[in-house]
Amino acid sequence: MERRSLLASILIHTAALLLTVVIVAPVFWLFVMSISPAADLVARPLNWWPSAMDFSRYATLLSSIPNSAGANFVASLVNSVLVAGMATLAAIALAVPAGWAVSRTPAISWSLSLVIATYMLPPVALAVPLYMALASFGLLNSVFGLALVYLTILAPFTTWLMKSGFDGIPREIEQAAMMDGASLFATLRIITLPLAMPIVATSALFAFLLAWDEFFYALLFTSDQRARTLTVAIAELAGGRVSDYGLIATAGVLAALPPVLVGLIMQRALISGLTSGGVKG
């Protein structure tokens, strides 16, 4: 084993402390802003610690009094959940059969490579025709239209995840069931799908978060409360003439909460997913 000198140990701990501060300080500051009284946030120099804990902005944003900041925020929250939810369901419905087919039939795996290659396309390359098409079908500013567009991102991603998931389920199990006389459909339903449920759940979760994060298409294809998502609402808050910075911070905290919680809870799955993609290439 390597033995460290006291100096090396001090250096390592200092660097670790520094890294912790770099990572935590901005996020912590966002939270502090969200609970600081408005006057603290326009002080010069700033009040780094709130003079009083003020959680009222959370209540403001989550209330649904008509025409208030809250009503706008809640509407966009609902839209985000609807769009991300619908897009995720559709993506999973497409990805499960496709992922299984590619996993069990190497002869067609090039088709998946083609689907995954679309990942590198910049969204601006698709935006104009998609805009015109949505306009002609009356799907601009609609949660359905936006969910459909989100499939451009979610479907390749979930198919890839499902394919690697099915790769981990031995096909011998399926063959054994078929040998015993089960039809393909029954085999998939009774044997394969239950085994694949954890992967389906993980893929769905990641797909949902991917849609939750999306901004570009949402900015282009939505215009008001009927379909505007959380990311667009926050960008508008940040860019507009809001006098209370704390309110912007609160909206940010609320929008960040689901992905951050999932990230912290699902760390292990997340990292193993990253590294299986990263290490094996």
Next chain:
Amino acid sequence: MSSTWMTTRAWLLMLPLLIIMTAVIGWPMIDTVRLSFTDAKLVGTGGAFVGFDNYVKMLSSSNFQRALFATTWFAVISVTAEMVIGVLAALLLSQQFYGRAVLRALLILPWALPTVVNATLWRLIYNPEYGALNSALTQIGLLDSYRSWLGEPGTAMTALIVADCWKNFPLVALIALAALQAVPRDITAASLVDGAGPFARFRFVILPYLAGPLMVALVLRTIEAFKVFDIIWVMTRGGPANSTRTLSILVYQEAFSFQRAGSGASLALVVTLIVTVLAVGYGMLVRRTAGSAT
């Protein structure tokens, strides 16, 4: 069971995905190509065929050249910084120290934050009148008077790059950390016995294990950086004085703000071409790195 039937069945199961992908990716892509040769407006009638006019006009415009430069600058600097900081963080996290597990968990935090929230957060930090950066720097005595970090062409791009790095270096760190754990203990121990210093150890013992995964991270991050839109739109909208206007922002303005669908499409295709060339070039590099590492 015959293999032809297996293949047919597989295609049938792929079919729904392929139909949807054709509808939302394939067809729009082809239509973008068609539009790029017309003078179509975003709203209204089809537009007339104009040949390569859009391309000629776009490629020779100073707007395009400046945006190409801004995009390249943004991508090169932020990705380089992310790779360096990410690898350093991973090397640190592979050491023993108190609270290592906690710090490793915290690494997820910036990465999990939605891009728009990250951009909003940094916009607040850089605020010219009440921002945390101004306040902190004046309090330590590094700054005499408050500055408009995002409002001055000299600092806006750097401020953006810092915000982007903060969010994305953890991804590199996580990938590098996983790769570091694959380095066999006895090899590092042996190099120590042989008297290799820390730099020689990193260069000749550890780096070969990192090269492959890091190349993948580099590819992903560079492609992402070349497509950058969200963080810039929220923080500066391409300003001040267009100093942070990247290619994606330029396409957005051309096609949607000015509603010139035709020239917007031609510009979008140029961006696509650049990203494709990058991806293919990198792909070849990855294959070579992977080949030499094993």
